[in-house]
Amino acid sequence: MIRILENEHYQRGVYLAGKLILWFILLLGVVITVFPFIWSAMLSTHDRSTMFSSTLTLQLSDQLVNNYHQLQQIMPFWNAMFNSMKVAGLGTLFSLLFCSMIGYALAVYQFRGRNVIFTVMICSMMIPPVLTLIPYFMVIDALGLTNTHLAVWLPFTISPFGIFLIRQYVVASVPRELLEAAKLDGASEFRTYWSVVLPLLRPGLATLAIVQFVMLWNNFLHPLVILNSREMQVITQVLRSVQSIPNTPWGAVMLGTTLSILPLLVIYLLSSKQMISGLTSGAVK
């Protein structure tokens, strides 16, 4: 059999068949990953009766507008979207500032405690979020920050991953001579960081921004224990909470789910190259 496959006469055929199988597997993978998203978008045009019929429906229905109205009845959808946007946006901005400051200091300065901070930071990456959930809740409670959005983004602005990413980035792409030159020109330390270093870090910051935004937007556990009033809740919480409504209008819920994915989808498709390369370089090296 193998002899035949190695016969030059058949080489082309074997090569083509190999290519075909390869593409079949790869595209099957795409179908399996993307299909649930398409399915949820499709279901958002159905109402309860067509959705729960006993036959498999693979076409769009006409209930989209209806579902949209229902969506707003069962959950404060746009309010929750706005809250998520606010939490993710503010959190991202501040984490860009904080992570770049810390990462820069860890990369450039020699100071007492630097190694301790670095080690603690790396170790804290390993602590599972559920573990710190109770103390997090208690500190928030003690500070009187329960049911505020600040509590849901501030603690996550010092992401160890982000600090690590920026540190690596500074080491790799900010030449020491440039910092010396800035100092000779009389720039203060903060000025050097702000107007010399930050612009150089732009690609790294872009990666971090996407990663942080995605993490904050998708966070569920922390809002779940902190935000308890309906008008403060974020989108992940609100989506989940409709599960407990009797006779859930699933068409409307699927519409909400699909809409909640869209902002991330847009950001991701615009920046996938940067995000994927940034994630892997920060993670592996």
Place this chain on the structure above:
Amino acid sequence: MSRNLDVSPEVSDVVRAADTAKADNIKRLWNKSTPYWFVSPYLIIFGVFGVFPIFFMVFLSFHHWNPVAGLGSMRWVGLENYELALTDPMLWQAMWNTLVMALLSGIPQHLVALPMAYLLVSLGAHARHWLTTAYFLPYITSTIAVSMIFYIMYSPQSGLINHMLRALADGTLTSWAFGWINNFMPIAWLQENSLIRYSVSFVVFWKYVGFNIVIYTAGLATIPNDLYEAAKIDGASSFQRFRYIALPLMRPFIFFAVTLTIIGNMNLFEEPFVLTRGLQTAATNGMSISNYLYRVAWEWLDMGSAAAISWILFLVIGTFTGLYFWLFGRKGLEGN
């Protein structure tokens, strides 16, 4: 400076010198403290939300405390919380569930991701980019959204999965092979206690396999092409090249990806939470340690026990990662 007016020039010189010395000192001190200004956000936020709570958690785990009653209601109970937790069959069940789901979702993730990444690398950059983008999509989507979609797809009467199985069982061409499925219809993927772990594990697998593909693709891209070429000349088949060149050189990446999977899977929370409707259905086999912890703390409001469970969870995760590092760490890290 006003005092310069009523003192002699010599004195004013001394004062001036002292002033500059003082300014120098301040400047030096300021310069020395710069790095600390830069790291101060970390020190403050991590101190408040990281260091202090960890110590408080130790303290809390020896107390009985209901958060609704305020801090004053804290009562010292010694090791009772640990004793209660460790003798609670539910905790052991949750631990077992977590382990089973971690393995059921974790092992296939890597078994699928490695060959897929190998296939991807053989493509051109453009095709690879678009395929990777698609595979990565579930990873960036919120677990809640994903779990909601799967919750619908798993639905026993009208869910997509049962529809497809039914179509297979009744189809004229496929009924001979799949007809037996009808005996089990409708399959209650999330309500049947014996199935729930598999259903949850599949969602976890589906969500994270793309992330691993991306890491492995990045790893494979670092392997120089000459190695493959040389092996090809020596007559190595495609599989042999994967087995004897790619796989050994991928060790650090595999090590990294598996470590992330272990830590992530031991922390499983959202998937079981949504898929079992906030743990209302089939709670026994679907509950992970994190779910159990959440329930003890926020549904039963027993923070002391929850703190004790946290430490037990920490120990378990630490043991697994430690064991893994001990077994594979040297081989996994040698490439770096």
